[in-house]
Amino acid sequence: MKFRLNRRSLLRGMVGSATVSMGIPLLDIFLNENGTAYADGSRVPVRFGTYFWGLGLTDTPAGGTRWVPEKIGSGYEVTPELKAIAGLKDKISVFSGFRAIPDTKPNLVHWSGHASILSGTAPSTTSRFEAASFDTRIADAIGTSTRFKSVNIDASVSRRPISYSTRSGSTFSSPDVTPLELYNRLFGEGYQDPNSDNWQPNPEIMLRQSVLSAVTDQRQALMKSIGKDDREKLDQYFSSVRDMENQLAVQLQRPEPREACILPRAPEELPKAASVDVVNANTKVMARLLAMGLACDQTRVFNFVHTGGTSETYIAGERKIYHQITHDEPTDTLLGYQPQSSKLAGLVMEGLGAFLEELDGVKEGDGTLLDNCLVMAFSDTGYAKIHSIDNIPILFAGGAGGRHKTGQHIHEEGSSVTRVSLTAMQLAGAPVGEFGTGSMRTSNPITEVIA
Amino acid sequence: MIKSIRPITNFVLLPAILLLTPVSVLASWTRSYVIEWNELAHYYGADTGVVEPGTDCPQGTNPEFNWVEVLINAGYTREEAQWLRNPANPTRSPVHGQNQMAFRGKDRANVYINPESYPDTGLIGVSGNIGEGINLDGNEDTGFVSPTGEAGIDNTFYKTLGCWKTYRGPERLSSGALQFNDGMRNGSWTMVIVVSGEGVDPMNDDNVMVGFYMSPDDMVKGGDGNVVEDYTFRIEPHKKYEGLFPARTENGIIVSTEPVTAMLRDPGYTRDLELQEAQIKLEMKPDGSLRGYVGGYRPWRPVYDGWVNARGPVIEALTWVELPSVYYALKKTADYPAAAAQSDRTHISYALRVEALPAFVVSPDASEVVKKVVSYKDQAPQLTEPSRGLFSRIQIVDGIVIDSRLEHRAGPDAIILPSSNP
Amino acid sequence: MKLSRKTVPLCALVLTLLFAATEFNPISAESRDQLEKTDQLTIAVRRLTESQYRHTIRDVFSPEVEINARFEPEQREGGLLAIGSAMLSLTSSGFEQYFALASSISDQVLGDELRESVMPCIPVAAIDHDCVRQFVSRFGELLFRRPLSAAELDARVATAETGASQAQDFYAGLKLALTSLLVAPEFLFRVETAELSTASAHEYRLNAYSMATRLSFLFWDTTPDKILLDAAASGALYAESGLQSQIARLSESPQMAEGIEAFFVDMMQIDGFENMVKDPAIYPKFNQLVSDSAREQMLLTINDLLITNGGDYRDIFTSNKTFINRALAAVYRVPYTSQEEWAAYEFPEDSERAGLITQIGPMSLWAHPGTSSPTRRGIKIHEIFMCEPTPDPPADVDFSLVQDSTKGTTRGRLLDHMENAGCSSCHGRSDPAGLALEHFDGLGQFRTLENGVFIDVSATLYDGSKFTGAQGLGEFLHDDPRIPSCLVRNVFSYGVAQLPRYEDRDYLQEQTELFANNGYRISTLFEEIASTAEFYHVRIPEGIKANSEVIATTP
Structure with a gap:
């Protein structure tokens, strides 16, 4: 007889305000764990994407905030600049107070913030990251069985294409910058309709199967003459192996006809202008194409740029660009913030709202495509007027296949942004335990949002 | 909320360290600090807001320009001016847009480097009589009255530029101060202050020295995002940035006993904060912090050049001034040397507001706690010539961004409208 | 504080949890066949x-x-x-x-x-x-x-x-x-x-490779190397001389530092630093770097005292030799006079520090986000160093009085525990050690006042022992007989990855005496334990089945 497991001793890690990552070490609990699964045992894949917008949101040192909710935890209130995502609030977690920490490096304006979030290291010069952007690690983990490891999109209609996805730190991926380019990538030459008969298995999958078969071959030898508890442990281990085998087997079969996957029509050209109405229209059209690309399993990882770091978007008919307004508009005495900047921030966030609604509009399994995605939306600055890299707004949208405990507001004053990045990697399924360097090195994900 | 009571004697020597310290330079008491905030000592006379009227600026700050009209006045056609200012056109393009704003002088001269090629369109200065800083000339009849009633405060820099939007606002909230202090607190540079005295009572000591030094060590932010006290900073011997002030203390307030020449690190575009006849007035607060002013006469031309080199068109558009007016204003109000004719005055009275937290300051090799204020310039390496005109990786020439890869550039002869651009 | 009538003092029962139940021996004659x-x-x-x-x-x-x-x-x-x-x-x-x-x-x-x-x-x-x-x-x-x-x-x-x-x-x-x-x-x-042992057809012995694995993970915290595996293959490990020569080889290697460190990280619960949270309004100096550094300071201290210098284990409660870095120096409020990342440092007498447990690491880990916690500190000291765990508090305690940390001292607030019979049986054990540490706040910063009131750090244990402050506690722990016996117990449990059995009590007592005779030296303790038959003892697990049945029940 073994001594009893004390259930309370497991929960003791919860004292204080911190939730401690406990896992579920009790056999009877994890034996029942199934995850989100189809009837045949294959999982709906989790997709991951980044969504970038320029110039942050309004949170002034004078105390006026237009985006940080007052309520911490679940059920946060919708703040003015988050209005565009109000309808999807329960599927979105908001992170405030996190900052980039450049240590001895300078704050390279409109660069250090997102370079830190993506690469974990403060950059030394503009135009380069010191390390790969973390989306590539996720793509390595979850993007290998689809036609594209990742898809990069820039909706900003800028002078030069913008992408912040890089493996080397110096070469950034070339994004699709028009709906037509994106359409051609996803649904042009080489597109395999999962609903058609013409389908080829991926030989890579068979090799992974052979890795596992060598393991499972030994099962009987191992299970010989073994105690009850030890057998349960090994049963659980082999059941985990079997889950993976099932996934592989499913990938070797002709894909399930995907009801949600319908070949979209080629998009029409949109006017080419960087004004916010055009960028948002572009965002919506490209999001719809992307959503179908995900539903048709052409890719599982994407990087989407709405507007660049030094955003040049503007309100059509007005004479200043957003970037200029963030710097030159004085703080309104009565309101406590810059009204025009805040208005633009709200308009820019409408792009994100439209983007997420497109993902949420595709039914998948019992829920929506968004429920199976983790979209990490973030910006380059906190308070753009002074190029602050404190309190950079970050949002997680989508349930990550049930792994993301959505609908929360996490506030950690002064904590490193890399903690959010690490959390995203773990939620998306990348086997990463540590991220970042210097003061931004962390192995401490934000457990509150991990189911 | 728990607030632990801080012993006033912050830096009691630890026995272990005393043993290690060579019996060399020892004052009878020492206190040391790290500057966690420094900004222009600009008295703010409004209740709230930045552009709103106040006793300092009864009309509010200098208003925003209509740049289309400015360009038309400078000789551009309305069509050209509108194209240049249309946000739908790439405004940072070296071909058109903002760079062309440089060329609005006589015969389209570059107004940033030839400000006198352009008329003085005026800059509204401070008209209130309250100001902050130090009575530099000892004359109580010149200058401002301090908020606490001290007469003769010399701060003409404030009088001249205090209604410029970027440099106006409540303490620690003007955008100019926020921008540079944010950078400093994030590690762009660090300055420490060491105060040492020979008397018995640090609060009342006639023989005090105050040293301002650079440090290679960053400030550290704590869980609440503020700079944390009690970190250790090494002194970084620096050929330029060092200031040593003979002083005395009176009820905890440190005041200069003789003016000196000092060079500090400027929390602004100029980098060099050179001060003639410099003095300090700093209070050792009961909570252990240090707060007050460093004042002196500052050469005004390098300050003007700082704005030009930070990209003239950007400064103009974002901060609502015409740089030639800033030039004229400084030139007209410069007040040092007092004996010189106005047109020959190269310096202007100036004050920096300084806030510093208790910190440990150690020798450059970190081997011992600094126990006396001395100069470290002899130990400093030669300065390497700074790469002037570089803003991030962009090359700035004469106040505008130069992209040599492009065929068409802004300039006196640039063709403005794309329709006439072959 | 209120306690339900049903609450009974449980502390007396605690020790029983520390030993495994009597060994399970399910093997009937039939199944033995x-x-x-x-x-x-x-x-x-x-x-x-x-x-x-x-x-x-x-x-x-x-x-x-x-x-x-x-x-x-x-x-x-x-x-x-x-x-x-x-x-x-x-x-x-x-x-x-x-x-x-x-x-x-x-x-x-x-x-x-x-x-x-x-x-x-x-x-x-x-x-x-x-x-x-x-x-x-x-x-x-x-x-x-x-x-x-x-x-x-x-x-x-x-x-x-x-x-x-x-x-x-x-x-x-x-x-x-x-x-x-x-x-x-x-x-x-x-x-x-x-x-089956070759010596006796009715006894099981640990397989030689499993022996090698226990040895290697204990001494080096890693997989057995080729030499050790060869000693298993040749049967050398079954011979006293072969075993001794491997133990000597393992303990003479510099890699043993990793094994000892891994043991202390486990035993002293040097984990949880990544998830430690402090209220930034109360402890503005706290950040991730401080947390990481506090952990590292503990490891460096243990390494220096117990491994590099082969010191007396009990000195961890009194020795003030340690290492600091710039971040820790700021929390300890001392200058950092080194250009290296870490520097040797000795706490001066007036710091009131006494050994490892008074460092920032334990003091902040065994505390709440916004206050110190004498109870938690006392519980941890008893649990980790004396092998005396404390049961969970009853479910229906009214904590509101204890939680109001804006008035008076924590000591005063805890008096409630002492006056209530239901509470005092446990708090009377746990709190005194913690109360002696009250000159260190929830981040381990030195203080003498709490909410403007002087903090009394005298303590009286339930057995009547009295001491004052952290240094008094350190001396008390240094000389308490439970300290070495708990360590011996932990090294044994760690090595065999099982709770000791009641039958092992005499054995552990002997090992404790040996440990004392050897100057409380950790590496020697490892060697002694690894040299005993108890370390390789086979416990037949519950529910073991014969070959054919296993095959039949496996899907």
Whole structure:
């Protein structure tokens, strides 16, 4: 007889305000764990994407905030600049107070913030990251069985294409910058309709199967003459192996006809202008194409740029660009913030709202495509007027296949942004335990949002 | 909320360290600090807001320009001016847009480097009589009255530029101060202050020295995002940035006993904060912090050049001034040397507001706690010539961004409208 | 504070939890017959800890192999993660993580940079049967901690050759074989086996490879090396002289520092620093760097005192020799007079510090986010160093009075516990040690006042012992007989990854005396324990079944 497991001793890690990552070490609990699964045992894949917008949101040192909710935890209130995502609030977690920490490096304006979030290291010069952007690690983990490891999109209609996805730190991926380019990538030459008969298995999958078969071959030898508890442990281990085998087997079969996957029509050209109405229209059209690309399993990882770091978007008919307004508009005495900047921030966030609604509009399994995605939306600055890299707004949208405990507001004053990045990697399924360097090195994900 | 009571004697020597310290330079008491905030000592006379009227600026700050009209006045056609200012056109393009704003002088001269090629369109200065800083000339009849009633405060820099939007606002909230202090607190540079005295009572000591030094060590932010006290900073011997002030203390307030020449690190575009006849007035607060002013006469031309080199068109558009007016204003109000004719005055009275937290300051090799204020310039390496005109990786020439890869550039002869651009 | 009427003092019962129940012996004569037909019994399956995994990969392949992965959470039982490791398996998502990590390790090990130093042979073609076998059998043995069976070897060779022929690349195939070894249960779990002793046909003894594994993980926190495996293979470990020479070899190696450190990290619960939270309004100096540094300070102190200097274990409660860095210096409010990342430092007498437990690490870890906690500190001191766990408080306590931290001292607030009979049985044990540490706040910063009131740090234990302040507590702990006996118990439990049995009490008592005679030296204690038969004792697990039945019940 073994001594009893004390259930309370497991929960003791919860004292204080911190939730401690406990896992579920009790056999009877994890034996029942199934995850989100189809009837045949294959999982709906989790997709991951980044969504970038320029110039942050309004949170002034004078105390006026237009985006940080007052309520911490679940059920946060919708703040003015988050209005565009109000309808999807329960599927979105908001992170405030996190900052980039450049240590001895300078704050390279409109660069250090997102370079830190993506690469974990403060950059030394503009135009380069010191390390790969973390989306590539996720793509390595979850993007290998689809036609594209990742898809990069820039909706900003800028002078030069913008992408912040890089493996080397110096070469950034070339994004699709028009709906037509994106359409051609996803649904042009080489597109395999999962609903058609013409389908080829991926030989890579068979090799992974052979890795596992060598393991499972030994099962009987191992299970010989073994105690009850030890057998349960090994049963659980082999059941985990079997889950993976099932996934592989499913990938070797002709894909399930995907009801949600319908070949979209080629998009029409949109006017080419960087004004916010055009960028948002572009965002919506490209999001719809992307959503179908995900539903048709052409890719599982994407990087989407709405507007660049030094955003040049503007309100059509007005004479200043957003970037200029963030710097030159004085703080309104009565309101406590810059009204025009805040208005633009709200308009820019409408792009994100439209983007997420497109993902949420595709039914998948019992829920929506968004429920199976983790979209990490973030910006380059906190308070753009002074190029602050404190309190950079970050949002997680989508349930990550049930792994993301959505609908929360996490506030950690002064904590490193890399903690959010690490959390995203773990939620998306990348086997990463540590991220970042210097003061931004962390192995401490934000457990509150991990189911 | 728990607030632990801080012993006033912050830096009691630890026995272990005393043993290690060579019996060399020892004052009878020492206190040391790290500057966690420094900004222009600009008295703010409004209740709230930045552009709103106040006793300092009864009309509010200098208003925003209509740049289309400015360009038309400078000789551009309305069509050209509108194209240049249309946000739908790439405004940072070296071909058109903002760079062309440089060329609005006589015969389209570059107004940033030839400000006198352009008329003085005026800059509204401070008209209130309250100001902050130090009575530099000892004359109580010149200058401002301090908020606490001290007469003769010399701060003409404030009088001249205090209604410029970027440099106006409540303490620690003007955008100019926020921008540079944010950078400093994030590690762009660090300055420490060491105060040492020979008397018995640090609060009342006639023989005090105050040293301002650079440090290679960053400030550290704590869980609440503020700079944390009690970190250790090494002194970084620096050929330029060092200031040593003979002083005395009176009820905890440190005041200069003789003016000196000092060079500090400027929390602004100029980098060099050179001060003639410099003095300090700093209070050792009961909570252990240090707060007050460093004042002196500052050469005004390098300050003007700082704005030009930070990209003239950007400064103009974002901060609502015409740089030639800033030039004229400084030139007209410069007040040092007092004996010189106005047109020959190269310096202007100036004050920096300084806030510093208790910190440990150690020798450059970190081997011992600094126990006396001395100069470290002899130990400093030669300065390497700074790469002037570089803003991030962009090359700035004469106040505008130069992209040599492009065929068409802004300039006196640039063709403005794309329709006439072959 | 209110307590329900039903609440009964439980502290007296605590000690019973610290020993396993009487040994389970299910083997009837009938089933013994069946057992004897099988070659070996699997008597324990323990998941590798993160540090064991990391050390193994480093030692088997190269320190250059980067391991960036998320490990499944570990669980502490009976005070030790080592015991908890016997309760853990792998979830599906955990397995995916290990699979991805295994692929990444294979890619690195057999990639261009490391391949040359690792390969035992040079392949002559995409399919090179001999070379694959050499590789798999060499590294299979190091990873499984025993030689591979023919079937295990053949399965990997087949995997390698399938891959190699498909890609027409020898290494592409070999990577698959290596990945397969790295995701195997025989690697991810320490599978301990027993076999019938040659000396007595009715007794089981620990298999020699399992002996080697216990030794290696105890002394080095890593997989057995080739020499140790060879000693197992030859049967040398079964002989007293063979065993002694291996113990001597292990303990003379510098790698023993890692083994001792791993033990103390487990025993002293030097974990949880990553998730530590402090209220920034109350402790503005706290940040992640302080937290990481506090942990490192503990390790450096232990290393210096107990390993490098081979000191007296009890001195951890009194020695003030330690190491600080710039961040810790700021919290301790002393200048940092070094250009190095860390510097040796000795707390002066007036700092009131006394040994390891008064450092920032324990003082902040055993506290609340916004206050110190004498109760928690006392509980931890009793639990970790005296092997006296405290039961959980009753479920219906009204904490509102205790929680109001804006008035008076924590000591005053805790008097309630002492005055209530239901509370005092436990709090009377736990709190005094913690109250003596009240000159250190919830971040371990020195103070003499709380809310403007002077803090009294005198303490009286339930047995009447009196001391004052951290230094008084340190001296008390230094001389308390429970301290060495608890350590001995923990080293033994850690090594065998099981709670000791009642039958082991005399044995542990003897070991404790020996420990004292040897000057309370840790490395000697490791050697002594590893030299005893008790360390290799076989406990037959519950529910063990004969071969045929197992086959019949496996789907």
